[in-house]
Amino acid sequence: MSQPEPQPDAALPELAAHPKVELWQGDTPLEQLNNLGPCLGITLWAKRDDCNGLAMGGNKVRQLEYYLGRGAAEGADTVLITGAVQSNFVRLAAAAARRLGWQPEVQLEDRVPKDDPFYRASGNFLLDQLLGTRIHRFPQGENEAAADRNLDEIAARLRSEGRRPYVIHLGLDHPPTGGLGYVEAACETRRQLQRMGREPSHVVIPSGSGLTHAGFLVGARALGWRVPVLGICVRRDAAQQHPRVLRRAREIAGLLGTGLEIAEQDVIVDDSVLAPGYGQINEQTRTAIRLAAETEALLLDPVYSGRCMAGLLHFVEQGRIPKGSEVLFVHTGGTPAIFAYQSDLAPPAIDSAAG
Amino acid sequence: MELVYQANERDLRIDHLLHATGSCGTQASLVVGLKAMNAHIPLMGITVRLPKAEQEEIVYNLAQKTAEKIGCPGVVARDDVTANSDYVGEGYGIPAPSTLAAIDLFARLEGILLDPVYSGKCAAGLIDLCRKGFYEKTDRAVFLHTGGSTALFAYLSSFGTSAPR
Numbered sequence: 434m435s436q437p438e439p440q441p442d443a444a445l446p447e448l449a450a451h452p453k454v455e456l457w458q459g460d461t462p463l464e465q466l467n468n469l470g471p472c473l474g475i476t477l478w479a480k481r482d483d484c485n486g487l488a489m490g491g492n493k494v495r496q497l498e499y500y501l502g503r504g505a506a507e508g509a510d511t512v513l514i515t516g517a518v519q520s521n522f523v524r525l526a527a528a529a530a531r532r533l534g535w536q537p538e539v540q541l542e543d544r545v546p547k548d549d550p551f552y553r554a555s556g557n558f559l560l561d562q563l564l565g566t567r568i569h570r571f572p573q574g575e576n577e578a579a580a581d582r583n584l585d586e587i588a589a590r591l592r593s594e595g596r597r598p599y600v601i602h603l604g605l606d607h608p609p610t611g612g613l614g615y616v617e618a619a620c621e622t623r624r625q626l627q628r629m630g631r632e633p634s635h636v637v638i639p640s641g642s643g644l645t646h647a648g649f650l651v652g653a654r655a656l657g658w659r660v661p662v663l664g665i666c667v668r669r670d671a672a673q674q675h676p677r678v679l680r681r682a683r684e685i686a687g688l689l690g691t692g693l694e695i696a697e698q699d700v701i702v703d704d705s706v707l708a709p710g711y712g713q714i715n716e717q718t719r720t721a722i723r724l725a726a727e728t729e730a731l732l733l734d735p736v737y738s739g740r741c742m743a744g745l746l747h748f749v750e751q752g753r754i755p756k757g758s759e760v761l762f763v764h765t766g767g768t769p770a771i772f773a774y775q776s777d778l779a780p781p782a783i784d785s786a787a788g
Numbered sequence: 789m790e791l792v793y794q795a796n797e798r799d800l801r802i803d804h805l806l807h808a809t810g811s812c813g814t815q816a817s818l819v820v821g822l823k824a825m826n827a828h829i830p831l832m833g834i835t836v837r838l839p840k841a842e843q844e845e846i847v848y849n850l851a852q853k854t855a856e857k858i859g860c861p862g863v864v865a866r867d868d869v870t871a872n873s874d875y876v877g878e879g880y881g882i883p884a885p886s887t888l889a890a891i892d893l894f895a896r897l898e899g900i901l902l903d904p905v906y907s908g909k910c911a912a913g914l915i916d917l918c919r920k921g922f923y924e925k926t927d928r929a930v931f932l933h934t935g936g937s938t939a940l941f942a943y944l945s946s947f948g949t950s951a952p953r
Contacts (some may be wrong), residue, residue, distance in 0.1 A: 488901050489937065530897035555944050563940070563947065565896040772941035 437670070438745055445655055447689045448568060451613055452502035456494050457485040461626040466762075468728040473749050474756040478633065479731065480622050483738070483766035488528030488560065491521050491766025492645050494638055495618055496611025496702050497529045504535075504599030507678040508572075511536040511591060511598040515571065515584050517544040519736070519773045521766060524557040527564040527602060534629035537566040538591065538598065540584055544574035549776050556773025577604050587781040603642060605680065614649025616655065623658055633660060635754055638763040639741040640664030640702050645765060647681035650700065655686070655693050660761075665744030666704035667737050668711040674702045706743040712736050714777045717743040722778065733769030735774045739766070792827045804923060807932035808910035809833030809843065810870060810880070815935065816850035819840045819893065823863045824855070829930075834913035835873040836906050837880040843871040875913045881905050883946050886912035891940075903936035904943045909932070 462481040470477030485494045500596040506510065516523040518541050527537035539561065545552070563566065571583055581604045591598045601611075624631065636653070640646040646664040653660060666674050679700045686693040706717045714735045721742035725731040733739035745762055748754040771778065795802050805822075809815040815833040822829050835843045851864040877884025883891075883904035890911035894900045902908040914931055923929060940947075 490901050528899035528901075531896060551944075555941050559940065559944060559947065560895075561899065563891065563895040564899060565892070618792065768942075772938075 435742065442718070444624065445616065445652070445689070447655075447691055448536070448613060448617055450690070451610075451688070452506040453498050454502045454505055454529075454533065456498050456501075457486050458530060459539060460625065461485050463622065463629075466729050466731070469725060470733070470760075472724075472728055475749060476756065476757075476759040478626075478631070478759070478761045479729075480618070480763045480784075481766055482618065483732070483764045485766075487532065487615060488525060488564070489766070489769050490766070491525060491616075492615070492624070492763075493525040493611075494529070494764075495614030496522075496613070496644060496648075497525060498525075499610050499613040500601055501529055501533065501599065502542060505533070507597075508536055508600060509535065509597050509599035511538055511596045511696065512601065512639070513538045513540075513584060513588055513591065513598040514601040515540040515542060515580050515603060517542055517574075519557045519712065519770050521734075521737075521770065522601075523556055523566075524560045527561055527566040528771050533566055536596070537561075537564060537589065538569065539566050540569045540571045540580065540587060541572045542574055542580050546574075547678050547712070549773075551775050553775045555737050555775070556769045558773070560769055561758045563690060580604075585703070585758045605677065608688070609644050609647065609681045610688070612648035612651070612681060613688060614683065614742055615687065616652035618763075619649045619652025619658070620656060622652070622763075623656055626761075631759065633759045633761040635748075635758060636660050636761045636763065637739040637741060637745045637748070638662060638664055639667050639765055641667045641682045643678040643684075645763075646702075647678050647685055647700075649763065651682050651689065651693065651695065651725060651788040653687045653697065654695065655689060655691055661701060662699075662704040663744070664749065665741045666702055666707045667740050668707075669704075670707060671702045671704040674704070675700055677751045678702060678734070701743060703748070705747050706740055714739075714774060717741075717747065719778065721746055730767055731764070732771060733764070734770040737765050789821055789826060791932075792822070792825050792829075795930075796854045801928055802930050803927040804929040805829050805932060806832045806910055806914050806929060807831075807833060808836050808906035808934050809847070810836045810906060812843065812846045812850055815847045815869075816854055816869070818856065818932075819847070819851050819864055819868055820854045820860070823868060824858065824860045829944040831868075831870065832913075834875055834910040835871050836876060836909050838871075838873065840871045840873040843873065844869050847871065867917050868948045872913055875916070877909070883908060884912065886916065888946060890915055894944065900933070901937045901940065902933070905939050905944060906936045 468478040514526040530537040581602045650662045682695040718739045722739040887908040891908045
């Protein structure tokens with residue numbers, strides 16, 4: 434693959450100190466949602482990070498550019514990652530590995546109590562299989578430390594076979610390298626907004642592992658962009674998520690090395706639409722997915738972007754985002770998960786509806 | 789036009805262009821565009837439904853009308869229109885073994901997701917033509933990925949996926 438050397442963002446030259454592989458060229462679109470916005474009484478923009486070209490796209494492409502940049506610098510020939518059965522990160526790590534000519538190895542955690550056949554076979558899981566990913570099972574869902582420990586054991590086995598795995602852990606004791614991808618995303622978004630002379634009053638973004646949220650926040654502040662970045666909790670409640678994002682943001686700021694300080698009150702998280710829990714759909718998310726599809730043909734997923742839009746709708750309803758505001762919604766992708774949750778989303782199939 | 793611009797920007801010579809052709813509209817407009825720009829890029833449509841002769845006839849007629857519409861009447865000659873129906877298999881929407889093998893190969897070598905109805909059949913053609921020696925080793929072929937990857941999920945059972953337990 435002969436591609437031009439990835440260029441660091443001119444707005445933050447500090448990013449260039451970090452190795453990067455290019456998985457996607459160009460900016461993702463920034464689109465105004467001219468139907469949904471007026472329907473909510475706001476001006477609404479979507480940053481379409483679901484549209485980057487790698488294997489159905491999503492936010493993790495940006496994170497992987499930095500993770501695998503480090504891996505490439507270390508001479509890796511394999512990616513090893515852990516995630517839920519329907520993990521977008523796992524699917525994109527496998528796809529990125531293939532692009533680079535590496536082997537994909539993944540550990541799938543039973544994180545979501547769901548026995549649905551589509552959940553267990555379609556969506557991201559189907560794509561993992563098409564990408565020829567070797568899958569290792571991990572039965573404990575919510576045990577991040579144990580999942581990471583098991584990952585290290587798999588890595589040791591691979592090394593003993595002569596492979597050179599680059600391991601992507603999820604736990605907080607590992608560096609937030611991927612967050613740099615969202616520092617860069619904030620630069621790109623800011624540049625696009627400035628070109629159009631726009632100044633949103635709020636950014637709404639999903640908050641899960643926290644790296645997308647924290648990275649965007651750090652990027653914005655590093656540029657001197659003071660916009661509130663509202664993180665919608667998709668996995669942990671606000672009491673757990675706030676310190677996590679704060680810690681990640683400070684670590685990412687440390688990686689950048691600009692001496693940027695992130696204040697506690699700069700981290701905003703909200704868990705109003707989290708119930709009943711990670712990866713389990715609720716009525717607000719279902720409504721948000723339908724509304725975005727019907728007004729904008731914007732496809733959202735039930736785990737991240739749909740829940741994030743549900744959070745945005747909730748903020749507008751509560752007046753925490755006042756009418757007339759200009760809001761930027763960061764669409765983080767996750768589209769393949771729609772097919773894994775089809776039992777939760779779909780009306781009856783065409784032939785049964787006729788009968 | 790976009791493709792020709794991109795190739796020019798990179799100083800890339802394109803010897804072959806392949807894509808999946810079903811309704812004929814994509815192929816007809818592509819061939820008109822290429823001819824109108826005098827791009828000298830031979831185009832081959834891998835059919836996903838119709839036999840070669842039938843497909844070529846429809847594409848040629850549609851291309852004539854399209855050329856007139858953009859003010860370049862007669863720019864497309866009959867032998868500019870090439871279709872290949874060797875990879876349809878049993879019929880439209882039914883993936884052949886070569887389709888599934890092509891989907892597999894693209895995913896594993898490049899992380900590129902194809903679909904079982906259109907792009908997968910086109911890729912099967914590309915792979916087979918390479919193996920048969922239809923292309924020279926030094927030729928540069930462009931595969932036009934026409935999308936359709938959402939159909940992968942509708943063909944779940946074709947991939948023999950074993951659900952995790």
